[in-house]
Amino acid sequence: MAGPEIERLIQLLARLPGLGPRSARRAALHLLKKKDALLNPLAATLRDVGESVHACSVCGNLDTHDPCAICSDPRRDAGLLCVVESVADLWALERAGVFRGRYHVLGGTLSALDGVGPADLNVDSLISRAQAGGLREVIIATNATVEGQTTAHYITDRLAPSGVQITRLAHGVPVGGELDYLDDGTLGAALKARRPL
Amino acid sequence: MAGPEIERLIQLLARLPGLGPRSARRAALHLLKKKDALLNPLAATLRDVGESVHACSVCGNLDTHDPCAICSDPRRDAGLLCVVESVADLWALERAGVFRGRYHVLGGTLSALDGVGPADLNVDSLISRAQAGGLREVIIATNATVEGQTTAHYITDRLAPSGVQITRLAHGVPVGGELDYLDDGTLGAALKARRPL
Numbered sequence: 001m002a003g004p005e006i007e008r009l010i011q012l013l014a015r016l017p018g019l020g021p022r023s024a025r026r027a028a029l030h031l032l033k034k035k036d037a038l039l040n041p042l043a044a045t046l047r048d049v050g051e052s053v054h055a056c057s058v059c060g061n062l063d064t065h066d067p068c069a070i071c072s073d074p075r076r077d078a079g080l081l082c083v084v085e086s087v088a089d090l091w092a093l094e095r096a097g098v099f100r101g102r103y104h105v106l107g108g109t110l111s112a113l114d115g116v117g118p119a120d121l122n123v124d125s126l127i128s129r130a131q132a133g134g135l136r137e138v139i140i141a142t143n144a145t146v147e148g149q150t151t152a153h154y155i156t157d158r159l160a161p162s163g164v165q166i167t168r169l170a171h172g173v174p175v176g177g178e179l180d181y182l183d184d185g186t187l188g189a190a191l192k193a194r195r196p197l
Numbered sequence: 198m199a200g201p202e203i204e205r206l207i208q209l210l211a212r213l214p215g216l217g218p219r220s221a222r223r224a225a226l227h228l229l230k231k232k233d234a235l236l237n238p239l240a241a242t243l244r245d246v247g248e249s250v251h252a253c254s255v256c257g258n259l260d261t262h263d264p265c266a267i268c269s270d271p272r273r274d275a276g277l278l279c280v281v282e283s284v285a286d287l288w289a290l291e292r293a294g295v296f297r298g299r300y301h302v303l304g305g306t307l308s309a310l311d312g313v314g315p316a317d318l319n320v321d322s323l324i325s326r327a328q329a330g331g332l333r334e335v336i337i338a339t340n341a342t343v344e345g346q347t348t349a350h351y352i353t354d355r356l357a358p359s360g361v362q363i364t365r366l367a368h369g370v371p372v373g374g375e376l377d378y379l380d381d382g383t384l385g386a387a388l389k390a391r392r393p394l
Contacts, residue, residue: 003260005246012239018220027213042209043243049202050236063200
């Protein structure tokens with residue numbers, strides 16, 4: 001059907017999350033139709049990003065600078081550290097605009113099944129940051145999954161000797177959520193953590 | 198949140214069909230995580246494809262050669278021409294592997310609402326191909342939509358003076374389809390075009 005160059009483009013696009021073989025074909029055709037408006041800018045941007053974006057050596061965030069814009073921002077509270085699983089989680093918190101401290105990206109969660117141990121995550125650098133002093137509080141913001149909670153417990157144990165205060169995100173009813181659609185675990189957690197009105 | 202380079206990548210990815218802002222972010226992170234395996238090859242392939250792939254001057258197919266591989270294949274029946282709306286439709290027919298003639302890509306359908314007239318489609322070049330002689334049959338394979346059928350009628354009228362035999366794809370029950378889930382129009386067409394068993 002299509003030539004080998006187009007086939008290769010389709011195969012690469014199909015490896016993006018959210019795109020299958022069929023939607024990758026549609027995307028490739030769309031790119032070819034809009035060469036100047038989309039294909040060429042995308043090729044140039046990918047090359048730029050590939051060359052200039054690297055993981056921050058302090059927190060693991062992705063940025064063109066090292067340390068990243070967040071780590072080197074003097075207006076952010078250096079005493080408050082939020083531990084997240086991935087850069088996507090860091091972006092989610094930044095989008096919400098509710099946190100003015102700094103981050104530490106673990107790069108995954110502990111998972112015996114997938115063979116991910118502590119050495120595969122950025123845990124040692126987190127311990128070093130806590131031992132270096134200057135931290136008031138470490139907020140553990142791993143996901144509320146089994147792996148996320150396991151990782152949170154492991155990090156809490158490792159951080160304990162440093163004496164830094166350790167907190168985690170609250171569990172409960174999501175804002176706008178209806179009780180009827182919530183699972184038992186969330187309802188139980190929300191009830192247990194009830195607060196005076 | 199992310200730097201301007203990454204934001205630009207996300208915005209470009211979000212313009213691909215099938216990707217929204219959220220999945221474009223996931224795709225961008227996935228690309229950044231797999232720089233050598235995915236990001237760099239994709240950037241190089243996009244550049245290659247952008248430079249080398251053009252529309253075939255005979256049929257409108259996309260290929261690195263002009264005339265395209267299908268138009269210049271001597272094993273394909275030059276007397277049989279299949280008229281399709283888009284390159285995606287051409288690819289679909291090629292994937293099915295059921296057609297051994299050549300193609301003509303219209304590049305869309307007539308649409309008064311969208312302001313697409315005959316001059317915006319590759320109709321004149323189709324008429325020229327029919328008048329040049331050597332064609333036994335033109336199969337009109339536009340989609341079974343209102344626009345597709347309107348376009349089919351228009352092309353049939355324009356092709357009539359050339360004296361070439363004009364056919365269209367059969368309408369009916371799709372293979373593997375269940376009657377209960379079919380619309381009335383398809384069922385009516387299938388009944389009207391019934392054939393001896």
